[in-house]
Amino acid sequence: MPTANDRATRRRVDARSSVERITVAGRTVLGKGEGSLELIAAEAGVGIATLYRHFPNREAIVRAVLDDILETDLLPLIERAADAPDTRQALHDIATRLLDLITAERGLVTFASNFADVAVDVLQNFSASLHPLLLRAQEAGEVRGDLTAEDIPHFLVMAVAGLAIPSAAPSLRARFIALLFDSLNPANATPLPPLLAGEGDLRTALGNVNGGRQAE
Structure with missing residues (x-):
């Protein structure tokens, strides 16, 4: 006879299975373009109430979906880059791969109103x-010394927010990624100004822009 612990374990397994199926379905539906929560639930084979529960x-x-993209498709590239001889090029390749992955999920950027915030x-x-x-x-002198690891996500999101849209052709993305990475070149770089308290959150800035657009 199943015990209370057995039933609790089964519920956890069922919940994990549902979350995984919904995440996979999210990538499938959003990869086709604009989607909806109802379409994702149907693709996952769960009811809409189950989707909303998770x-x-x-x-x-x-x-x-972003967590899944980064964990399965981007993290292996980051790990392989640990021994790359050209580290600046490795960072460039990671940024380019991230844009390619997000662009491939054609509906991902437009599905949520605050994609940049989540990203x-x-x-x-x-x-x-x-x-x-x-x-x-x-x-190695390939990247300016005043850049921090915490700057990288903001740097990448600026590229994603501007370039990870279906209308941005690969050649256009490549040109602007090259321009962005030129700003990391330490040669003749102007020192980065310090971040002031309360002014270091890109999400707040993007939210203000989006809010201004909605008010128009």
Whole structure:
């Protein structure tokens, strides 16, 4: 006869299975373009009530899909880059790969109203993985010394917010990624001004922009 612990374990397994199926379904649906929570639930083979129990809003779906993209597709590239001879190029390749991955999920950027906000949070979790690579690039004189690992997620989100849209052609993305990475070049770089208290959050700035647009 199943015990209370057995039933609790089964519920946890069922919940984990549902979350995984919904996340996979989110990537599938958003990869096709504009989607909806109802379409994602149907793709996952769960009821809409089950979806809402695990993912109460669109932002939660976007966060789970981004986590999955970074964990399965980007983190292996970051780990392989640990021994790359050209660390600046390795960082460039990581940024380019991130843009390619997010652009491939065609509906991801537009699915949530505050995509950049969610993206900053998710990418912050990967700043620790990028830190050793950044230090090597700085020691080799390939990247300016006043850049921090915490700057990288913001740097990447600025690129994502501006370029990870279906209308941005690969050649256009490549040109602007090159321009962005030129700003990391230590040669003749102007020292970065210090961040003032309360002014270091890109999410707040992007929120103000979005709020201004809505007010128009």
